[in-house]
Amino acid sequence: MLSEAGQSSEFSPRQNAVLEQALRLLVDGGEKALTTSGVARAANCSKESLYKWFGDRDGLLSAMITYQASKVRTFERNGERLNPTSLHEHLVIFARDLLEVLAGDVSLALNRLAIGQSNRDGSKLGKLLLERGRRQIDRRASGLIDAGKRAGLLRFTDADEAYHTLYGLIVSDLHVRMLLGEPGLKDTSRQAEKAVSAFLKLYGTEKVLAEAAATV
Amino acid sequence: MLSEAGQSSEFSPRQNAVLEQALRLLVDGGEKALTTSGVARAANCSKESLYKWFGDRDGLLSAMITYQASKVRTFERNGERLNPTSLHEHLVIFARDLLEVLAGDVSLALNRLAIGQSNRDGSKLGKLLLERGRRQIDRRASGLIDAGKRAGLLRFTDADEAYHTLYGLIVSDLHVRMLLGEPGLKDTSRQAEKAVSAFLKLYGTEKVLAEAAATV
């Protein structure tokens, strides 16, 4: 029953509470600590209910990803007229948000979980994580740079390529390093500023470059 | 330093063969397939020998990382005088090599392994993987861009920051996507060229930019 109703409807409040506890266990102790018995104990529910609600352990993991993705909603603000200053500002805000999301312990734990199982289950969890967790971010950034192009502030032919360039400038190898256990940066704002400046130097039109030169 | 840093000094040939089989098991079936019994069976050795040589399962995993890192030796070519064309060429070769290494199935499997265990063992494997597997690449790139600066072709204040920018331009989110199970790119050369062009546009001096404009 629930197997196909996963995407259309949310979970019940009780199930959300269970998923919350499961995420907590995962963040605290990694995948090894995420046992069905442990989840049942932490959430004060029975294993039988777990299997009734989520099917099996993989269903529970998928539900955790779906639930977490549904919690992090990003707002799309569009229609606003962009000038060089506001474009720069929005890009920096996006960069900071992106770094903050990627450095979040729940995000790191879920990525570790999906990566750890990615060559066992045919990367089902990996696909789910990319689709559910990444699409909003992609859309937000794409909308932003598209608006920048419409306002005559950015110049590019392939929007996807420009977005990937922006992503690489912001994140570099930081995500993988954090996934491997390294602590994040101390100053994300500086990194965000640097990345946006480089991006504008690569893809900005003369108007933006003039503004950048003035502020520096 | 490459004279005495012989890779065979770490383990005996027999142990290398065992580690090779262990890597093969890991690549084929993921971490779940990497059992001590499975390794012993695949390598035609006894579990007792495994524990004698590597201590415990974690020791085996560490040995696998060390062994694989010792296999991939990158050569440092320095002292050569750089001109705009050769700098561009070396950067593109570095980018292609980097993408090829990151997309290798053994590299992906080891990264997945270390990431999957990174919040359980205090990221011991993660640190090992970064130190053993990354240092040579970092050194090679750092040497290259330092040589570019000495030749008056690159301009930057923080070499580490410039290198991270280059890395982000080359890899973007491709590494994480592959770790999550997505197939790699179809054309790595194009990605390498694009990344190097962007890097030179950001950090190149007038000589390099003139050369780039001429070739385009």
Place this chain on the structure above:
DNA sequence: CACGAACCGTACCGTACGGTACGCATTTGG
């Protein structure tokens, strides 16, 4: 109030893994 559905807590089962012990074959060195 009564009845059934949902659910909790716990006990249980089969399996599979990490790690150890033992018997036997092969090598090595004097």
Place this chain on the structure above:
DNA sequence: CCAAATGCGTACCGTACGGTACGGTTCGTG
């Protein structure tokens, strides 16, 4: 030629996990 060492194959042990079954309890509903 013998003895010590090394190592292979197998059997074994304790444990812990995924998944199932069951008795007792709460709660919504006619």
